[in-house]
Amino acid sequence: xxxxxxxxxxxxxxxxxxxxxxxxxxxxxxxxxxxxxxxxxxxxxxxxxxxxxxxxxxxxxxxxxxxxxxxxxxxxxxxxxxxxxxxxxxxxxxxxxxxxxxxxxxxxxxxxxxxxxxxxxxxxxxxxxxxxxxxxxxxxxxxxxxxxxxxxxxxxxxxxxxxxxxxxxxxxxxxxxxxxxxxxxxxxxxxxxxxxxxx
Amino acid sequence: xxxxxxxxxxxxxxxxxxxxxxxxxxxxxxxxxxxxxxxxxxxxxxxxxxxxxxxxxxxxxxxxxxxxxxxxxxxxxxxxxxxxxxxxxxxxxxxxxxxxxxxxxxxxxxxxxxxxxxxxxxxxxxxxxxxxxxxxxxxxxxxxxxxxxxxxxxxxxxxxxxxxxxxxxxxxxxxxxxxxxxxxxxxxxxxxxxxxxxxxxxxxxxxxxxxxxxxxxxxxxxxxxxxxxxxxxxxxxxxxxxxxxxxxxxxxxxxxxxxxxxxxxxx
Numbered sequence: 001x002x003x004x005x006x007x008x009x010x011x012x013x014x015x016x017x018x019x020x021x022x023x024x025x026x027x028x029x030x031x032x033x034x035x036x037x038x039x040x041x042x043x044x045x046x047x048x049x050x051x052x053x054x055x056x057x058x059x060x061x062x063x064x065x066x067x068x069x070x071x072x073x074x075x076x077x078x079x080x081x082x083x084x085x086x087x088x089x090x091x092x093x094x095x096x097x098x099x100x101x102x103x104x105x106x107x108x109x110x111x112x113x114x115x116x117x118x119x120x121x122x123x124x125x126x127x128x129x130x131x132x133x134x135x136x137x138x139x140x141x142x143x144x145x146x147x148x149x150x151x152x153x154x155x156x157x158x159x160x161x162x163x164x165x166x167x168x169x170x171x172x173x174x175x176x177x178x179x180x181x182x183x184x185x186x187x188x189x190x191x192x193x194x195x196x197x198x199x
Numbered sequence: 200x201x202x203x204x205x206x207x208x209x210x211x212x213x214x215x216x217x218x219x220x221x222x223x224x225x226x227x228x229x230x231x232x233x234x235x236x237x238x239x240x241x242x243x244x245x246x247x248x249x250x251x252x253x254x255x256x257x258x259x260x261x262x263x264x265x266x267x268x269x270x271x272x273x274x275x276x277x278x279x280x281x282x283x284x285x286x287x288x289x290x291x292x293x294x295x296x297x298x299x300x301x302x303x304x305x306x307x308x309x310x311x312x313x314x315x316x317x318x319x320x321x322x323x324x325x326x327x328x329x330x331x332x333x334x335x336x337x338x339x340x341x342x343x344x345x346x347x348x349x350x351x352x353x354x355x356x357x358x359x360x361x362x363x364x365x366x367x368x369x370x371x372x373x374x375x376x377x378x379x380x381x382x383x384x385x386x387x388x389x390x391x392x393x394x395x396x397x398x399x400x401x402x403x404x405x406x407x408x409x410x411x412x413x414x415x416x417x418x419x420x421x422x423x424x425x426x427x428x429x430x431x432x433x434x435x436x437x438x439x440x441x442x443x444x445x446x447x448x449x450x451x452x453x454x455x456x457x458x459x460x461x462x463x464x465x466x
Contacts, residue, residue, distance in 0.1 A: 013269075013293070013295055014269065014273075014295065014297065017269060017270060017295070018273055021270070021271065021273075046319070046320040046322055046323065047319070047320045048320070110400070113400055113401060113402050113425060114400050114401070115321065115322055115371055115372075115401065115402070116201060117322070117371070117372055117402045117425070118201050118202060118203075118204050118244065118402070118425065118426070119201070119202045119204065119244055119455040120200065120201045120202065121200065139202060139455040139457075141274070141275060142201075143322040143371075144322070145321075160200060161201055180275075182273060183273060183274055183275050183297065184273070184274075185239070185273050185274055185457065186273075186459065186460065188273060189273060
């Protein structure tokens with residue numbers, strides 16, 4: 001079972017629907033106990049970093065996520081979910097993240113329209129299984145005002161908006177994408193299917 | 200590179216898609232679910248559903264549509280038309296829409312934008328305006344007044360001031376609909392778009408007046424819009440989406456060209 005983590009933030013239905021459309025058993029779980037038996041963990045989210053992190057901790061999700069990742073469960077952070085994987089964010093003050101990966105979330109420079117909304121391309125730096133069948137330069141749908149520049153070892157793909165930033169990060173079974181695969185048509189569904197097939 | 204977006208807009212009345220001509224929708228343009236599916240396969244970058252009845256019955260119809268479309272179309276979906284309250288927004292977002300488009304309600308109660316942005320994130324709060332040109336003297340800069348209730352009621356608000364307030368309150372994106380251009384197919388109001396683009400940082404979506412691929416090219420370049428909304432040129436198959444994107448690409452505008460590889464999605 002793929003647990004889509006509901007911590008009171010964002011549109012989770014579309015993530016659930018995308019997995020179900022692909023024929024996988026995905027369930028929106030609003031309490032950590034419901035997700036304990038899950039094989040895969042998905043952390044979506046659209047809201048502000050501070051609120052998102054507070055809600056995760058208040059509901060006890062941080063422990064479940066960190067434990068699951070340590071046990072080797074495939075984990076996918078989407079959009080804010082990717083940002084929460086890192087050490088800290090400067091969105092609305094300074095906030096600590098889950099600390100799975102080193103790095104700091106910062107705002108796009110004022111030279112660009114913010115938020116970035118729309119389809120942008122990825123440049124792949126190293127191949128990982130979730131990118132099977134995803135060509136170099138593929139377009140994905142992005143919506144965000146903040147970004148991260150991940151450490152070399154954790155960076156899988158980058159995207160250009162004002163400057164280069166990390167659009168896919170991964171360390172072992174912990175994966176994060178800054179874009180919305182569930183809103184990125186066929187190519188996004190392919191990435192989700194690859195993720196669901198990880199074991 | 201971030202691509203410019205092409206967004207078909209489906210005006211929905213009693214479950215059918217209709218075309219708008221200067222805010223009096225009249226002509227039947229077909230079944231919205233069928234159209235939405237076609238646009239998805241053609242590579243539309245997003246879809247907008249607009250409840251032109253702005254009534255509770257109309258809302259229920261649009262929500263059924265969005266629910267059905269969101270089961271099989273995996274691109275961003277926006278719903279607009281008659282959204283008045285926080286509960287309206289929540290209902291629409293829970294029902295499968297990714298963004299809500301707020302228009303008249305923001306004039307009546309500007310705080311609705313802040314409430315929406317704080318609860319759901321700015322990225323799903325689209326502020327739409329209906330703007331009509333004010334008469335100005337020779338050599339003066341153009342100016343626009345904000346209208347509400349489907350373009351019927353003047354508010355006295357100046358468009359340039361109003362868009363800044365909408366963004367300050369948390370709108371993540373602006374849809375600029377020109378009442379002068381709407382339904383004419385003579386092209387978007389370019390000055391409206393580049394004037395607003397110069398005073399706000401959020402992406403601008405141009406709306407009203409599209410009659411050709413050239414019009415879209417103009418508003419995405421000279422008009423400085425990030426996206427173009429169009430209705431009848433697509434509904435009546437005067438242009439296909441790939442045709443428009445090819446036209447733009449040939450002229451150096453970054454677009455996402457998309458080829459659906461057939462079959463049911465990507466199972």
